[in-house]
Amino acid sequence: MARAICSSCGLRSQHCQCRLEVSTAGNTNGDDVERASKLSRASFCRIYLVTAITVSGFCISVFFWVQALTYARPSCHLEVLVDSFSISNVSNATADWNVSFVTRSPGNNCKVSLHTIKARLIRGGNLISESFTPDYFGKLVKGQMNEPLSYAVFKMVATTTQVNGLVWDLRVNVVSRFYVSGLSYPDQGFLNVNCDGIPVNFTVDSTGSVKGSLLGRMRPCEYLVRSNYTDTTF
Structure with a gap:
């Protein structure tokens, strides 16, 4: 029996199952998942860094604000x-x-x-x-x-x-x-x-x-x- 040529991949395959393309497509999806995973970790690091800087800046601002109130408190020279x-x-x-x-x-x-x-x-x-x-x-x-x-x-x-x-x-x-x-x-x-x-x-x-x-x-x-x-x- 003659095998049909798959128009989608150009290969001779029974029932037009383009295994090469399927395999390639599978590898491509794996790369995308790995790339997405890498992007997620990088994004997490950036978010953590920004959060840490923001919290540290807030704490430092509160500290200097309290110090300013303490030294600005009016006093008597008796x-x-x-x-x-x-x-x-x-x-x-x-x-x-x-x-x-x-x-x-x-x-x-x-x-x-x-x-x-x-x-x-x-x-x-x-x-x-x-x-x-x-x-x-x-x-x-x-x-x-x-x-x-x-x-x-x-x-x-x-x-x-x-x-x-x-x-x-x-x-x-x-x-x-x-x-x-x-x-x-x-x-x-x-x-x-x-x-x-x-x-x-x-x-x-x-x-x-x-x-x-x-x-x-x-x-x-x-x-x-x-x-x-x-x-x-x-």
């Missing part, structure tokens, strides 16, 4: 000074010595209030007197903080007329609660204040009462800021 000195409640041999403080915040609009908790009065390395506000912490816990006490009162300090005309250099150590307002971020904490070299001039008036006053201008103080009051010894 100055603490001894404003005045006075003597009151004079008795035969004792009197109350009063040291007044003032706070300043040059260059900004923040307002600072002080509430003295503890104070020490020292002369020549010797402790003359100390004061303490025992009910302050109870008021703080109850949320009934009274008016700011920006002064220290040393009660019943030995005082005689022999100090007439003398100038003493005193030192005052103070633990004070502070509260800052007038900012977007109000703040509060404790100050350990050291006021050294406070010149006090003593005089005696015609009635025999001892007077004391700060000699010269206000005296600046040094301080340390604490978020919590932990010093139980002072």
Whole structure:
């Protein structure tokens, strides 16, 4: 029997089954699958790389944004000074010595209030007197903080007329609660204040009462800021 010529492939094949073309077509489809697989892996790598770069850039942007907010936060430049000195409640041999403080915040609009908790009065390395506000912490816990006490009162300090005309250099150590307002971020904490070299001039008036006053201008103080009051010894 004569074999027909397949018009599709030009080969002599029974029943016109062009096995060569079928085989070739099969190889072609295999190449396409392999090429598609390679393209898929390359696309995945590109997508992964772009995603990693995007996430990293976002994290870096958030980090610098937080840092900028932290450093851009308004703050107070606080100055603490001894404003005045006075003597009151004079008795035969004792009197109350009063040291007044003032706070300043040059260059900004923040307002600072002080509430003295503890104070020490020292002369020549010797402790003359100390004061303490025992009910302050109870008021703080109850949320009934009274008016700011920006002064220290040393009660019943030995005082005689022999100090007439003398100038003493005193030192005052103070633990004070502070509260800052007038900012977007109000703040509060404790100050350990050291006021050294406070010149006090003593005089005696015609009635025999001892007077004391700060000699010269206000005296600046040094301080340390604490978020919590932990010093139980002072």
